[in-house]
Amino acid sequence: MSSKTMAMQLEITELGNPVLRREAEHVEDIGDPEIQDLIDDMILTAEAASGVGIAAPQVSKSLRIFIMAGTSSPRYPDAPKTETKVIINPEIVSVSEEVEKGFEGCLSIPGIRALVPRHKLVRTVYRDRDNNTVEETFSDFAARVFQHEYDHINGLVFLDRVESSVEIITEKEYMKLAAQHDSEKQE
Numbered sequence: 001m002s003s004k005t006m007a008m009q010l011e012i013t014e015l016g017n018p019v020l021r022r023e024a025e026h027v028e029d030i031g032d033p034e035i036q037d038l039i040d041d042m043i044l045t046a047e048a049a050s051g052v053g054i055a056a057p058q059v060s061k062s063l064r065i066f067i068m069a070g071t072s073s074p075r076y077p078d079a080p081k082t083e084t085k086v087i088i089n090p091e092i093v094s095v096s097e098e099v100e101k102g103f104e105g106c107l108s109i110p111g112i113r114a115l116v117p118r119h120k121l122v123r124t125v126y127r128d129r130d131n132n133t134v135e136e137t138f139s140d141f142a143a144r145v146f147q148h149e150y151d152h153i154n155g156l157v158f159l160d161r162v163e164s165s166v167e168i169i170t171e172k173e174y175m176k177l178a179a180q181h182d183s184e185k186q187e
């Protein structure tokens with residue numbers, strides 16, 4: 001965490017930028033101050049954009065790093081509040097057979113949401129920013145975020161996983177659906 005400089009907001013790459021389609025590189029030296037600064041900048045950038053996650057290729061760095069942001073986000077009204085996690089050099093060890101469809105969006109694809117099938121459970125192993133090996137199982141929304149970000153470091157975006165173009169909608173229509181869903185829950 002010993003960054004000499006203040007974290008700064010980075011420009012987010014959008015669909016069409018080749019960096020989003022590249023397989024990102026393994027991080028060799030997690031303690032490198034440049035890597036630590038990048039992590040701080042990514043956390044700030046995700047928070048500023050109300051994202052629930054951000055991957056290094058989304059800030060033009062082709063590295064196997066992503067953030068799962070902990071703040072509750074107005075972009076995802078139904079998302080549970082969790083702590084921010086820094087995920088480096090991750091592997092998916094195994095997945096549940098059970099798959100669930102849920103709406104996703106992406107900071108690199110503004111204005112669009114789509115129903116994406118994801119495994120309900122993923123067993124993972126990764127390094128944290130202190131270079132500890134972490135074994136963690138994610139479920140439901142967190143599993144969805146993990147799989148979405150993991151795709152980013154392999155050059156994939158959520159639209160690649162959509163089963164039918166009918167399941168792609170605008171953010172405006174998504175917000176209407178989410179509001180409807182909320183009022184149904186209160187009744």
Ligand code: NI
Binds near residue numbers: 106
């Ligand atoms: Ni994304």
